[in-house]
Amino acid sequence: MASWSWLGAGRWQAYDNATSRTIEQAHKQGQATVRIALKNGQYDIDLKKMQQVHATRPSKTRTIRREDGQASSTASTCSAATSARSVRSSGSSTDELSLVSQMQVLHMQIPCCSVASEDEKSSVQLQFSKKWDTSREPEPSISEIYTIHVSATVQERFTRCCEAIGEVPAYGYGESPGNQQRRFHGTRQICNFKGQPCDSEGCSACGIIREGFKLQYISTGSGNRGAFGEGHYATSMSATAKGYGGSQNVVIVTKVAAGKVEIVRQTTTAAIAAGCHSRVAMKSNGVDEIVVPDDAQMLPLFLIRFA
Known part of the structure; x- marks a missing residue:
């Protein structure tokens, strides 16, 4: 069948x-x-x-x-x-x-993906291209963009998290519940993906599609737990996200409930400052990474696959 x-x-x-x-x-x-x-x-x-x-x-x-x-x-x-x-x-x-x-x-029962609409593809492609650092390497060719349909549980936990954080200034764009930001997260996908997530424990992207982001799986593929504290990492720089996962790299476009942000410029293993919900690392090379400590602060939106 x-x-x-x-x-x-x-x-x-x-x-x-x-x-x-x-x-x-x-x-x-x-x-x-x-x-x-x-x-x-x-x-x-x-x-x-x-x-x-x-x-x-x-x-x-x-x-x-x-x-x-x-x-x-x-x-x-x-x-x-x-x-x-x-x-x-x-x-x-x-x-x-x-x-x-x-x-x-x-x-609620079966999280999965569908081919993104033309409007969705255009939006994702534009963000990816605008945030690609051509000084590092040429922009790669995107082969497929999927819309991720998460479970009701994952969607509801993100909504509740944003409501709990409340209205927060959102980088010059007024206020939003939870200070929601759309960022890139690089990971790997080892399966022959055709729209439905596989069940392999080693397929990080499919695990995110199935269950949302989970701290318990951090570093299981790469061994990298992050230089700016433990948590889920995302970035505004598409080239940075493309660098994770090796030859099996894919990029997930995710909403991040950033809340009140702590800014750091040096590596640290300390917990995020009291009263803050996330940490943004501003690196000397211009790259930024946001770190959030809670699974509920991440909501996967799109899956980008490359030629």
């Missing part, structure tokens, strides 16, 4: 061994359903109904069939679309399940 990923604009992509097919091709080839897996059940999407819905009401109800015989529930259209996975047939009875646009059950 193939693994299906949402591409947006009514399009899905199937990855079956080394081949790929669109949902339109599968439908033309006579495939009636696509199976997806959730922790709370197994489901079949009716391709014919899905095609009709995309053509007429793209933001309304999608109809799929549930395989485990339990009571039906509802979930986000977008989240369901980005959560397609392959599973074994359970052989149980079926009942109907409607996926209504504003619910979030599937999104």
Whole structure:
């Protein structure tokens, strides 16, 4: 059974061994359903109904069939679309399940990625290019940009963190809850990524997609715990982020709840100053790095892969 990923604009992509097919091709080839897996059940999407819905009401109800015989529930259209996975047939009875646009059950269960929209790609590419230091090396070619759909748990912990920090001046742009900044985080991805995070413990990027940022995994790949104190690191400089992860490097665009910032110019292992929520290291070469001590202060937004 193939693994299906949402591409947006009514399009899905199937990855079956080394081949790929669109949902339109599968439908033309006579495939009636696509199976997806959730922790709370197994489901079949009716391709014919899905095609009709995309053509007429793209933001309304999608109809799929549930395989485990339990009571039906509802979930986000977008989240369901980005959560397609392959599973074994359970052989149980079926009942109907409607996926209504504003619910979030599937999104809560399966974090994943979708191909970024053109507007998202343009925004990410612009930030990456503006912050690339050409004196270090030529700007690399970006091959893919994915939107990261985190679990509801990861999203909610970031929202709660920002609310707890409160309104903080945000570098000349007024105030925002938590002083939210969009920064780059370099890491590695060892799998043949096709939109769904793998389960390998050594694949740092997929771990971030699945579970958000976790302090317990810091330095497991590189051994580098940071020169400015322990915590999650991000930077405004895309070239700096590109330097982490070696030949398997990818860059994650992340929101950072910076809060009140402590500025340092020398290496340190000390805790962040009392009353501050983050530390910004201003290096002599012009590079900046922000360090935050709490998982909840980081929210992954986009995954950048390179040619």
